Amino acid sequence: MSLDVTHARSQLADDSRHEGDSIRFLYAKSMNTFGTNFQLMGYRYSTQGFYTLDDVAYRRMEGYEYDYDYDGEHRDEPIIVNYHNLRFSRKDRLQLNISQSLNDFGSLYISGTHQKYWNTSDSDTWYQVGYTSSWVGISYSLSFSWNESVGIPDNERIVGLNVSVPFNVLTKRRYTRENALDRAYASFNANRNSNGQNSWLAGVGGTLLEGHNLSYHVS
Structure with missing residues (x-):
C-alpha cells in the first residue's frame, strides 16, 4: 500500500496559469495459494487546477487527433483517435488489474480504468481482457479491449x-x-x-x- 501527493503549477495553451494537487493511492495484493495477483490504483485530483506535463504540451485548449484509412474508393477518410479539452481537467481515476495463473495452461488477466473530469458529467472508460501462455518456448497472448472516451462519438x-x-x-x-x-x-x-x-x-x-x-x- 502506498500514498503520494503531487503539486503542479501549469501554464496552458491560452496562457492561463493554474495550480493544483493530485493524491495517488495504490494497493496491491498477491494470493500465492490461488495464483492471483490483485492491484487497485486510485487517482484523485483534489482541485481543478491540476494539469500534467502532457496537458501543458498541447498547443490548443481543445482539439482532435486523426488517423487516415483507405476506404476502397481511392480517398482517405479521417478517423478520430484522440480528443482533448483542457477546460475539463482530470478529477479522479480508478484503475483495476487482476491476473490469474492457470499453472501449465498460461494465465488470464483483466484490466480497466475509469476517468472522471471536472466541469462535465462525461467520463472515459477502458477495459481489456486477455490470455497469455507459451508453447515450446514461444510466448503468445490474445487480448480484447474496449474504449469509450470523452469527445469521441463511437x-x-x-x-x-x-x-x-x-x-x-x-x-x-x-x-x-x-x-x-x-x-x-x-x-x-x-x-x-x-x-x-x-x-x-x-x-x-x-x-x-x-x-x-x-x-x-x-x-
Whole structure:
C-alpha cells in the first residue's frame, strides 16, 4: 500500500496559469495459494487546477487527433483517435488489474480504468481482457479491449495477437546464455479495431554486452 501527493503549477495553451494537487493511492495484493495477483490504483485530483506535463504540451485548449484509412474508393477518410479539452481537467481515476495463473495452461488477466473530469458529467472508460501462455518456448497472448472516451462519438474495440519467438527455437540450437543470438528473439504484433483497420508490427530484440547490461529492440 502506498500514498503520494503531487503539486503542479501549469501554464496552458491560452496562457492561463493554474495550480493544483493530485493524491495517488495504490494497493496491491498477491494470493500465492490461488495464483492471483490483485492491484487497485486510485487517482484523485483534489482541485481543478491540476494539469500534467502532457496537458501543458498541447498547443490548443481543445482539439482532435486523426488517423487516415483507405476506404476502397481511392480517398482517405479521417478517423478520430484522440480528443482533448483542457477546460475539463482530470478529477479522479480508478484503475483495476487482476491476473490469474492457470499453472501449465498460461494465465488470464483483466484490466480497466475509469476517468472522471471536472466541469462535465462525461467520463472515459477502458477495459481489456486477455490470455497469455507459451508453447515450446514461444510466448503468445490474445487480448480484447474496449474504449469509450470523452469527445469521441463511437467507442473503440480492438482484438490483438502478440507472439515472441526466441532465435534458438528458430535455429533449433540448444540455449546458452553466453551466446547473444540465443538471447535474441523475434516479435510480431497484429491488431484489428472496430473501424476495420489492421495494424502489423514485427521486430527483433534481446540483450548484449558482458552481463547482458544492454537491452535492445528494433521494429
